[in-house]
Amino acid sequence: MKKEEVFENYRDYIMPTYTKVPLIFTKGKGSRLWDIHNKAYLDFFPGWGVGNLGHCHPKVVQAVRDQIGKLIFIPNNYYHLPQAKLAKEIIYWSYPAKVFFCNSGAEASEGAVKLARKFGKGRYEIITFENSFHGRTLAALAATGQKKYQSGFEPLPEGFKTVAFNDITAVKNAITDKTVAIMLELIQGEGGINVAAKDFVLELRKICDQKNLLLIVDEVQTGIGRTGKLFCYQHYGITPDVMTLAKALGGGLPIGVMVVKKEIADTLGPGMHASTFGGGLVICKAASAVLKAIQKEKLLTHAQKMSAYLFAGLNVLKEKFAIIKEVRGLGLMAGVELNIEGKAIVEKCLEKGLLINCTHDKVLRLMPALNITSKEIDKALTILEAVMKGS
Ligand SMILES: Cc1ncc(COP(=O)(O)O)c(C=O)c1O
Numbered sequence: 001m002k003k004e005e006v007f008e009n010y011r012d013y014i015m016p017t018y019t020k021v022p023l024i025f026t027k028g029k030g031s032r033l034w035d036i037h038n039k040a041y042l043d044f045f046p047g048w049g050v051g052n053l054g055h056c057h058p059k060v061v062q063a064v065r066d067q068i069g070k071l072i073f074i075p076n077n078y079y080h081l082p083q084a085k086l087a088k089e090i091i092y093w094s095y096p097a098k099v100f101f102c103n104s105g106a107e108a109s110e111g112a113v114k115l116a117r118k119f120g121k122g123r124y125e126i127i128t129f130e131n132s133f134h135g136r137t138l139a140a141l142a143a144t145g146q147k148k149y150q151s152g153f154e155p156l157p158e159g160f161k162t163v164a165f166n167d168i169t170a171v172k173n174a175i176t177d178k179t180v181a182i183m184l185e186l187i188q189g190e191g192g193i194n195v196a197a198k199d200f201v202l203e204l205r206k207i208c209d210q211k212n213l214l215l216i217v218d219e220v221q222t223g224i225g226r227t228g229k230l231f232c233y234q235h236y237g238i239t240p241d242v243m244t245l246a247k248a249l250g251g252g253l254p255i256g257v258m259v260v261k262k263e264i265a266d267t268l269g270p271g272m273h274a275s276t277f278g279g280g281l282v283i284c285k286a287a288s289a290v291l292k293a294i295q296k297e298k299l300l301t302h303a304q305k306m307s308a309y310l311f312a313g314l315n316v317l318k319e320k321f322a323i324i325k326e327v328r329g330l331g332l333m334a335g336v337e338l339n340i341e342g343k344a345i346v347e348k349c350l351e352k353g354l355l356i357n358c359t360h361d362k363v364l365r366l367m368p369a370l371n372i373t374s375k376e377i378d379k380a381l382t383i384l385e386a387v388m389k390g391s
Pocket of ligand 1 (some may be wrong): 096097103105106107109133185189190218219220221246247282380
């Protein structure tokens, strides 16, 4: 198929729900991608937060190959080894809990909302935060504290109260006798890389304990090593009651997980919640390979080192360019807030072979793979500097 035909087919046969960049990628390895003309790109936003191991990690590829020829699908009313193994591994690396497997972040959010309502026995209100993002399905959208995503899809499910992020008084004021949970991202990814303050999170944990509320932590974007620890909550000295995972866990294949602390994990019983494809054999094998690679290749330690290197470089750029207002983030989840729109910078970086993202209009988002090298970071910073010089 010729390039023009690909674009035509998208235009004619695929709903236009994505803002698209006219590039056709055909190959990826580590932090490199190649387009249809064999032009190479350095990927500092792999898979929108999916590529924590970079593209086509050999252990993930091997795991998929090993499984796919044996058995691809078996429904969830039977047992299989890869799901049993992955569940145990997730719990080993997190906290005493049980998991529910689904296929995406939004589905994990939906699961958490259903679980909270069942747990609440009549209490149903969930407190969420301004500038949060929890997915595009209706309950996940209702939990998302950004009107731009909700507009036109009303009426949204009831029972969500959105308050200011990092504002403990606002949280306290929002609690009623109907409140059942508080749901948050510890670093708001789509909302502009806003990091939750430690005191705020510790106070949330205390309030949840005192009032028998569930603390639901959305780690869809922050999980799987992104912040230099396997899960972001581990920076805060708290344990969530419910954690949602997706994106990077599958190594490029679709997965969602709701991790529910043991004491309340049987709140949802047989027939109350389900997913046909959730926790399939191939994806579970791939996810186990991701977790194993992170440990074996010591990627958390490496990511912490590369984080220091990246942030030092970004702060040098901040000194040089007045358009940079703030550099913030944690681990390899970096935000560069500008005092101008970031779209043109992203486009110019792309022309020079660097893929980055801009969120919340003015925040450049860099989330390289955990196995990124200092040489690759140098290259990315050189391109960013050249682009900023010209803007
Ligand atoms: C924090 C967070 N939660 C949930 C989602 C939704 O995930 P998915 O697109 O897999 O439904 C996203 C997606 O960007 C996210 O960043």
